[in-house]
Amino acid sequence: MASLEYTADEMMTIAASRALWNGAVCFVGIGLPSAAANLARLTHAPDVVLIYESGTIGAKPDVLPLSIGDGELCETATTTVSVPEMFRYWLQGGRIDVGFLGTAQLDRYANINTTVIGDYAQPKVRLPGGGGAPEIATSAKEIFITVRHSRRVFVEKMDFITSMGHGDGSPRDTRGGMVGRGPTRVITDLCVLEPDPETRELVVTALHPGTTREQVQEQTGWPIRFAGQLATTEPPTRDELEVLRDLHARTRKAHAGQS
Amino acid sequence: MAKMMSLQAAIAEYVRDGDSVALEGFTHLIPFAAGQEIIRQGRKDLTLIRMTPDLIYDQMIGMGCASKLVFSWGGNPGVGSLHRLRDAVENGWPRPLEIEEHSHAAMANAYDAGAAGLPFAVFRGYIGNHLPKVTSTIKFIDCPFTGERLAAVPALRPDVAIVHAQKADRAGNVLFEGIVGVQKQACLAARRAAIVTVEEIVDTLDAGPNAVVLPNWVVTAVAKVPGGAYPSYAHGYYQRDNSSYKQWDAISRDRDSFLAWMQEHVIQGPTDTAAGANHGVA
Known part of the structure; x- marks a missing residue:
């Protein structure tokens, strides 16, 4: 097969989609995680259960939602519950396999900041805040994070932790199974990172095709470590690319069509 | 027992300066028309409570209605920042805004x-x-x-809760359908008044036995405001106007363009009908 042309963003979304297995119950964040989770549903994981914090359980949107509560999600869901029920019974109740999150910043222990850059009371940049993420990060059995790789995101020191990853690297207090394992995978447009089993610091375990170690280091705000057996991500297949591009095209058309 | 009122009369009677007010609606059924009526009536020093402040709170904060915000996610969904909220938090414009931030x-x-x-x-x-x-x-x-x-x-106990729903019957019983968020909880938590705007008033709700219905004796006032959730949406009536959410980014980024837009579309807009009517939705 002739090699396919694709963008780094497409590689990221496709690599992130492959992390979800068929039948996984996934609490989906808006944006990149939603694209990845829906791509998984439309390719190798038709029975993945997509849950959005607006209360929609088993959503099967034909186009990607702009907000976490677009009508498309409710119309295609198995059921729609109230927001208190969503957070109490479904998330806190331990029924979520994977929380799929994005972020504005993250550190070497995959802690997430979506609250503020600079001092909280006198912020340099006020970000939207935590939303569902602070409890998704601890109540889902594991967490995937997908985000574009840059020094603005992968920072040495964060001003604020909105949602816990692996804290300071100490083992998590899992409270008899009611608190999940935390971030197990971070998928960027350059590589895949996983926490070291001992130190819980993020380690690059796979580079996307054509990416170099130097590029990853250049875009990371701390001295990044690489796994001894560094893999190369499988490039996108023709099918994955077609389905993803169709999804984006449908989405653009749907959102442009409303004025 | 719910009173049938105009939106203008309901806001005038039940929302006072200094109140804590929750206008709820989780991305769906956001009570835009009611929020804009509060702006027109010039309420001040409100503690605004809402999980997802959205564009309506950006407008209320930018017009100086609020002294405090209780919230858990303050962005323009899928677009970016709420610029008026950020300007208030970062620069104290048009007045300082205390925040109480949660998940x-x-x-x-x-x-x-x-x-x-x-x-x-x-x-x-x-x-x-x-x-x-x-x-x-x-x-x-x-x-x-x-x-x-x-x-x-x-516990959250706002003085006044304000929500938008699809329908009320003539006795003031209210039906919510679709993404129902925290509207029922907010209305039942309200200390003084629960105000509901609705798309239409009908003879019978035709609600299933497990539908989300607020009985009229826990509703203070019902106002018919077709299009009252625009540019968010009302399941079964109209879709979310995503392009308005995208356009808000440019309108709200600059203080002058924000004030000009508010003057044209809200202050001089229709006083007793919906934001949606103003945009040709209803």
Whole structure:
């Protein structure tokens, strides 16, 4: 097969989609995680259960939602519950396999900041805040994070932790199974990172095709470590690319069509 | 028993300067028309409560209605920042805004506790993050049975709750359909008044036995406002106008363009019909 042309963003979304297995119950964040989770549903994981914090359980949107509560999600869901029920019974109740999150910043222990850059009371940049993420990060059995790789995101020191990853690297207090394992995978447009089993610091375990170690280091705000057996991500297949591009095209058309 | 009123009369009668007010609607059924009526009536010093402040709170904050915001996610969904909220927090414009910041789980639980008449909500949350350092209403307690450390937040009890729904019948019973968010909880948690705007008033709700219905004796006022959730949406009536949400980014980025837009579309807009009517939706 002739090699396919694709963008780094497409590689990221496709690599992130492959992390979800068929039948996984996934609490989906808006944006990149939603694209990845829906791509998984439309390719190798038709029975993945997509849950959005607006209360929609088993959503099967034909186009990607702009907000976490677009009508498309409710119309295609198995059921729609109230927001208190969503957070109490479904998330806190331990029924979520994977929380799929994005972020504005993250550190070497995959802690997430979506609250503020600079001092909280006198912020340099006020970000939207935590939303569902602070409890998704601890109540889902594991967490995937997908985000574009840059020094603005992968920072040495964060001003604020909105949602816990692996804290300071100490083992998590899992409270008899009611608190999940935390971030197990971070998928960027350059590589895949996983926490070291001992130190819980993020380690690059796979580079996307054509990416170099130097590029990853250049875009990371701390001295990044690489796994001894560094893999190369499988490039996108023709099918994955077609389905993803169709999804984006449908989405653009749907959102442009409303004025 | 619910009174049938105009929106203008309901806001004039029940929303006072200095009140805590929750205009709820989780991305769906956002009570835009009611929020804009509060702006037109020039209410001040409000404590605005809402999980997802959205464009309507950006407008209310930018027009100087609020002195405090209680919230859990303050962005323009899928687009970016709420620029008026940011300007108030970062620069104190048009006036300083105190913030009380939570997570969604905390606020959803706090509304639920308010509806249930409990003083506080308990849940497994705020583990390992910095929100408890900056929000004084986040505490921790030990479960008296297992010893597990759990998060606690005070119940939300707004003076006034304001929501939008699809339908009310002529007796003022209200039906919500689709993404129902925390509207029922917010109305039941309200101390003084629960105001509901609706798309239409019908002879019979035709609600299934398990539908989300607020009986008329827990509703203070019902106002018919077709298009009252625009540019958010009303399931079964009209879709979310995503392009308006995208356009808001440019309108709201600059103080002058924001004020000009508000003057044209809200201050001089129709006083007793919906934002949606103004945009040709209803």
